[in-house]
Amino acid sequence: MNAPLTNPLDLLDLGSTLSETERDIQRTVAAFLTDRVRPSVPKWFDDGAFPREIVPELGKLGLLGMHLEGYGCAGTSAVEYGLACMELEAVDSGLRSFVSVQGSLSMFSIHRFGSEEQKQHWLPQLAAGEAIxxxxxxxxxxxxxxxxxxxxxxxxxxxxxxxxxxxxxxxxxxxxxxxxxxxxxxxxxxxxxxxxxxxxxxxxxxxxxxxxxxxxxxxxxxxxxxxxxxRLPLADGLRAPLTCLNEARFGILFGAVGAARDCLRTAIEYATTRVQFDRPIGAFQLTQQKLTDRALSVNTSALLALHLGRLKDAGVLRPEQVSVGKLNNVREAITTARECRTILGGSGITTEYSPLRHAVNLESVLTYEGTSEIHLLTVGKALTGLSAFAG
The missing domain is CATH 2.40.110.10 (Butyryl-CoA Dehydrogenase, subunit A, domain 2)
Incomplete structure (x- = not known):
């Protein structure tokens, strides 16, 4: 069997567009998760349990509120934060959800709208994982x-x-x-x-x-x-919590790519080792069509996420653009998870393999921080200038 000529998880060579710092952060987070978290996720999922004991470790790694400035926060770029979310959700959506809620909702609400006293009291504790x-x-x-x-x-x-x-x-x-x-x-x-x-x-x-x-x-x-x-003294009206939600949605559009990428990785590994009719199932045309379609989806979703991340770092990202990213990337990730599960056959319904776990997790991701319908109508309003929301 000939070896693949390229990295199937990065057909577009997007890794070459990252800075050395961005690559270092992505590698560091991935290595920590591989060693410390990934082996335990199936049991946590089976038990319906969140491992609170890893929270200080996430803080020590600088992942909590990492895109915020000061108060013990790492002060990374939007793209660096997004890449961390990608690696977190490649392991499990629940893990990325924890980091996202801690940093982009709880900590961001205090950082953006809180008093100096509130910031000084809560943000260092939350950044270190000493508080949740x-x-x-x-x-x-x-x-x-x-x-x-x-x-x-x-x-x-x-x-x-x-x-x-x-x-x-x-x-x-x-x-x-x-x-x-x-x-x-x-x-x-x-x-x-x-x-x-x-x-x-x-x-x-x-x-x-x-x-x-x-x-x-x-x-x-x-x-x-x-x-x-x-009271958060600078929070005035509904715009304040919606601003926080937009921060969390940004992490999701990167995270969904991570979940989809993990499903594709699992399916490729299985398809190139699982033998039926005296051949690896990856040698059959229908399997290759599934893998190719999903690789195109993962790579174009990653390209969209990186583009939106660059816009955010430039200070020009608009809310409807975040909606485009969440709507597209979560939709595509769910399709990828389901399709990759079919390549695994019966093995795919166990927690030994990740695609079905990702698929059911992504059903929640599709709904929270704005349902797909809400994001669709947000984009529709941007396209037409007409609001379809009631009232």
Whole structure:
């Protein structure tokens, strides 16, 4: 059998367009995950457990809030952060979700909208993995429509009293601090709610078929009293949490490429060693068509992610462009995961191989941080100038 003439995971030689620093970060993250995390992921997925013990290790590696400046954060570029997300999700979407929520939602909300006192108190702990954060925006009846959230914050003297429920919150029950968004008489505002605050409780969502190696929770606020110093002073209106979501979506469009790439790698390895009819199944035309189609998808999705990353580093990335990236790359990743699973045959339904695990995880990724329909309509509005959103 002739050896492949090129790296099938990088047909377009995109690696040559990266700086040495970008390549070093990608290699360092990949090596850590290969040695420390990848062997345990199938068991974590089977057990429905998130390995909290690795959080300080992620902090030591500089992955938590890595694209933020100061306060113990690494201050990397957008592309460097994206490449780290790509490697994280190549292992498991739940792992990338943890890093994304910690850095691009919890830490970013404090970094962008918090007071200096809030930044000094929380960001170094969160960056080091000594504390965990979560982001409470989605509600049981208001997912894609956060403008109509029911959680309320009412002034009571110099304090605020919060009541409401948040749902589908990654890291919820293990978080040391929750960024909670609530409706006030002045509009939507953000608050930092520490673990243990009276009236604040959490409940993990069980029986998940997706993102099993990740903590997903309901947050309940029942008369939670906070001083005004817990309010994010620069968060004014719905634009604040949506800005945070856009940060998280950026990580997803890189992460989805990682999941798809891992599926393709697994399928190629299997197809070149699995023998049927006296030949490796990779020698059959239909298998080669599947592999070629998926390699084209992985490579063009990676090209899109890198292009958007360069735009973000240049300070010109627009929200609808992030929507293009998430919509396309998650769609393509799910198709790749499903198609690669078929190449594995019956073996593909076990946790020994990653494609089906990636496929079910990506079902959640398709939905969170804006469903595919929301991103489709965001792009549609950019194309036509006409909003299809109700109200």
């Amino acid at each position: 954060g979560c982001f409470g925006l989605t509600e049981p009846d208001h997912g894609s429509d956060p403008a109509h959230m029911r959680t309320r914050a009412v002034r009571d003297g110099g304090d605020w009293v919060l009541d409401g429920t948040k749902m589908w919150i990654t890291n919820g029950s293990i978080a040391d601090v929750a960024t909670i968004w609530a409706r006030t008489e002045e509009g939507i505002r953000g608050f930092l709610v520490p673990r243990g605050t009276p009236g604040f409780s959490t409940r993990d969502i069980k029986n998940k078929l997706s993102l099993r190696a990740s903590v997903t929770s309901e947050l309940v606020l029942d008369g939670v009293r906070l001083p005004d110093s817990a």
